[in-house]
Amino acid sequence: MATLRDIRRHIRAIRNIEQITRAMQMVAAAKMRRAQARVAAGRPYAVAMEEVVADVAKIGKEYRHPFLIPREEGPGVLILVTSDRGLAGSLNVNTLRAAHSHMLRNFGPRYQVVALGRKGLEFSRRMQLQVLHHRVGISDQVGPEELRPSVEAAVSAFLEGGAREVVLAYPRFRNLLSQVPTVKVLVPVPPRGEAEGPHTEGDYIYEPDARAVLERLMPAYVEAEVLHAVRELQASFYSAQMVAMRNASSAAGDVIRELSLTANKVRQAGITRELMEIIGGAEALQAARR
Amino acid sequence: MAVRVRILASDQPLLEGEADFLTFRGADGDLGVLPQHAPLLTWLKPGEVMVRQGEGERYVFLEGGFLEVLPNLVTVVAERGLLSTAIGLEAAEEDLRGSQERATRDPESPAAAHLLEVAQARVAAAQLQRRRERD
Numbered sequence A: 001m002a003t004l005r006d007i008r009r010h011i012r013a014i015r016n017i018e019q020i021t022r023a024m025q026m027v028a029a030a031k032m033r034r035a036q037a038r039v040a041a042g043r044p045y046a047v048a049m050e051e052v053v054a055d056v057a058k059i060g061k062e063y064r065h066p067f068l069i070p071r072e073e074g075p076g077v078l079i080l081v082t083s084d085r086g087l088a089g090s091l092n093v094n095t096l097r098a099a100h101s102h103m104l105r106n107f108g109p110r111y112q113v114v115a116l117g118r119k120g121l122e123f124s125r126r127m128q129l130q131v132l133h134h135r136v137g138i139s140d141q142v143g144p145e146e147l148r149p150s151v152e153a154a155v156s157a158f159l160e161g162g163a164r165e166v167v168l169a170y171p172r173f174r175n176l177l178s179q180v181p182t183v184k185v186l187v188p189v190p191p192r193g194e195a196e197g198p199h200t201e202g203d204y205i206y207e208p209d210a211r212a213v214l215e216r217l218m219p220a221y222v223e224a225e226v227l228h229a230v231r232e233l234q235a236s237f238y239s240a241q242m243v244a245m246r247n248a249s250s251a252a253g254d255v256i257r258e259l260s261l262t263a264n265k266v267r268q269a270g271i272t273r274e275l276m277e278i279i280g281g282a283e284a285l286q287a288a289r290r
Numbered sequence B: 001m002a003v004r005v006r007i008l009a010s011d012q013p014l015l016e017g018e019a020d021f022l023t024f025r026g027a028d029g030d031l032g033v034l035p036q037h038a039p040l041l042t043w044l045k046p047g048e049v050m051v052r053q054g055e056g057e058r059y060v061f062l063e064g065g066f067l068e069v070l071p072n073l074v075t076v077v078a079e080r081g082l083l084s085t086a087i088g089l090e091a092a093e094e095d096l097r098g099s100q101e102r103a104t105r106d107p108e109s110p111a112a113a114h115l116l117e118v119a120q121a122r123v124a125a126a127q128l129q130r131r132r133e134r135d
Helices: A004-059 A091-107 A118-126 A144-159 A210-289 B089-105 B110-134
Strands: A076-081 A112-116 A130-135 A165-175 A178-187 A205-207 B003-009 B012-019 B021-026 B029-033 B040-043 B047-053 B056-062 B066-070 B073-078 B081-083
Touching (some): A004 A210, A004 B003, A004 B012, A004 B066, A076 A118, A076 A210, A112 A118, A112 A144, A144 A165, A144 A210, A178 A210, A205 A210, A210 B040, A210 B066, B029 B040, B047 B110
Parallel strands (some): A076 A112, A112 A130, A205 B040
Antiparallel strands (some): B047 B056, B056 B081
16 A cells, blocks of 8 residues: 555656646647637638639639649649647647548558658658658748748649649647648649639630749649648647646646545544554553553 | 729738729739729739729738739739838838848849849838828
8 A cells, every 4th residue: 555655755746747737738828829810810811822723723724734634643742731749639640540541542552741740750751651841840930931842842743743633631720629630632723613713704814924824823822721731730739739738737636636635544544543552552551550 | 883802911811892993013014903804813013002992092012922803803812911001111121221232142043133122112112101191
């Protein structure tokens, strides 16, 4: 049986852990609020970019950019957006599972990866996937420039490397408790229904010309999507981490309460035993005197 | 008759609403857009977009971006931009001096040339804005 000292030492250790998890919870909460504001402010841009490109896919006829032409052959490229660190519950596991099963289904086990975030990179190495490019330590105030080399790696795998599709996977931030693993095809631009998009006769007027405009627009579209995915990840990550740390803190509290109860019982048992000994001793003395 | 317009930067929506007339700095030169304009697609040079609605005019400075015109909807997406009222002239001039130095140090670099163009356009926009505020 554990002695009182052992139990007290255990309580102290858990109280230290609780202090750490509580501090991490506070930090994550502060970062989460900023990341949430950023993802909300950036979402209209990503959505509008998607809509413009979908419009071009629908009504642009003068020049069909390679991003608008479906392919039958070639490997798949996965842009895998995960966090660098853990302690965020099942956030990365869920993203990796959704992404991996999509890629397995469509491309088999030998697909290529552009890894944004350490967890995705480690996963890709473990699965012995071909990592075309990787980037860890993306800043919280991420801008388009920071991601440009990663986007270029994915785009050139499609344009020059003959890839069939570029797929993007990230956890979409819905709210504090819910982050949805999201896997979507970026390139070739997925077709939209007939009912959606503009109903116009004829093509755009392009300035300066169709090819020049689309050769700029298409990579910018991929950049916008990847930038937004990273922001979604950041909001998701800090939310998941905050919740995980809150759970850890409250679990630590439970353990401390239980251990304190045990400690008190052990202490009380000790006192009772000593009292019994004293009383027993006193009675023995009295009996001897009679 | 008005056209719906939305101007979005990668870090914030800049302007959403209706307009009677708009002007842009397109790839082939300045262009004006009225409602029911034919579909048009171009990239934008660094500079101001003017959005007129009724008597009011609003100005947005963009470092570049893309313009899609549809008969009932005008969409502008730009990596960076801000309302012209939010540009500080002094900061813009300071930035321009830095860009000029960089462009003279490295005259071959397209990135430096682009930054210089953006900085010049921002100073021009800030000066225009100051004049508008005086009038």
